[in-house]
Amino acid sequence: MxxxxxxxxxxxRGLNCPMPIVKxxxxxxTLESGAVAEVLATDPGSVRDFAAxxxxxxxxxxxxxxxxxxxxxxxxxx
Amino acid sequence: MDRPLxxxxxxxxxxxxxxxxxxxxxxxALGRPVHVFLQYWALDAFRxxxxxxxxxxxxxxxxxxxxxxxxLARAGQAPWRETLRMAKDLGGIDIQACSLSMDLFxxxxxxxxxLVDGVEGVAAFYDAAGDGQFLFI
Numbered sequence: 001m002x003x004x005x006x007x008x009x010x011x012x013r014g015l016n017c018p019m020p021i022v023k024x025x026x027x028x029x030t031l032e033s034g035a036v037a038e039v040l041a042t043d044p045g046s047v048r049d050f051a052a053x054x055x056x057x058x059x060x061x062x063x064x065x066x067x068x069x070x071x072x073x074x075x076x077x078x
Numbered sequence: 079m080d081r082p083l084x085x086x087x088x089x090x091x092x093x094x095x096x097x098x099x100x101x102x103x104x105x106x107a108l109g110r111p112v113h114v115f116l117q118y119w120a121l122d123a124f125r126x127x128x129x130x131x132x133x134x135x136x137x138x139x140x141x142x143x144x145x146x147x148x149x150l151a152r153a154g155q156a157p158w159r160e161t162l163r164m165a166k167d168l169g170g171i172d173i174q175a176c177s178l179s180m181d182l183f184x185x186x187x188x189x190x191x192x193l194v195d196g197v198e199g200v201a202a203f204y205d206a207a208g209d210g211q212f213l214f215i
Contacts, residue, residue, distance in 0.1 A: 016155050018104040025107035025168055056108040 004062065004074055007035040013042045013070060020046045021053045024075065028059060031077045036062065039073040046071050082111040082210035084203075089215060090119030092133045092158065093147060098215045099161035106168040113210075114173040115203045116194065120215075121179040129159055129191045162193055172206070174198045 010027050012020035020041040050073045054061040063074035083105045087098050105112045123133050165171050175197045
């Protein structure tokens with residue numbers, strides 16, 4: 001497994017749709033191109049949302065895992 | 079994705095405004111421009127002196143719906159006005175008051191919350207809407 005240097009952790013656990021992608025979009029504005037962020041969410045809709053968000057915005061979804069109801073996304077800024 | 083999303087908000091109850099705020103914030107997160115046109119009861123809910131008030135729920139909510147909405151709020155769901163502020167902070171969101179509805183309620187721009195960017199007529203709304211999708215809530 002590749003280990004990424006995480007520039008920012010976005011904790012969206014407990015937040016309802018659409019807050020996980022809103023918080024992530026906010027964070028992307030402060031990150032530089034190529035920087036990697038990790039997002040934690042508990043909203044089950046976030047699995048499809050982050051795939052769609054990455055397709056729409058061009059940021060790269062590097063990893064997606066889930067463990068005990070927590071979804072984890074690793075994203076690289078385009 | 080540059081095609082604008084055009085939302086006409088007519089209803090002024092908190093549940094419908096919450097649904098509209100979620101659609102707006104989601105589009106903003108995708109980098110999609112959103113034009114929001116406030117008519118009738120939705121505009122009334124954006125009055126500076128009333129925006130924080132309880133605007134009730136759609137009739138179909140009933141007591142069970144009220145309890146469900148309250149539970150989500152207690153669990154920390156942001157109110158619709160806060161969700162809209164976050165969406166505006168991401169950029170690309172333009173919220174305009176319908177000039178007919180301004181006349182209906184005898185409102186001046188200063189009577190509206192700062193979320194509202196201006197007042198326009200329906201022709202200006204269509205012009206800004208371009209070939210984007212429309213939703214009426």
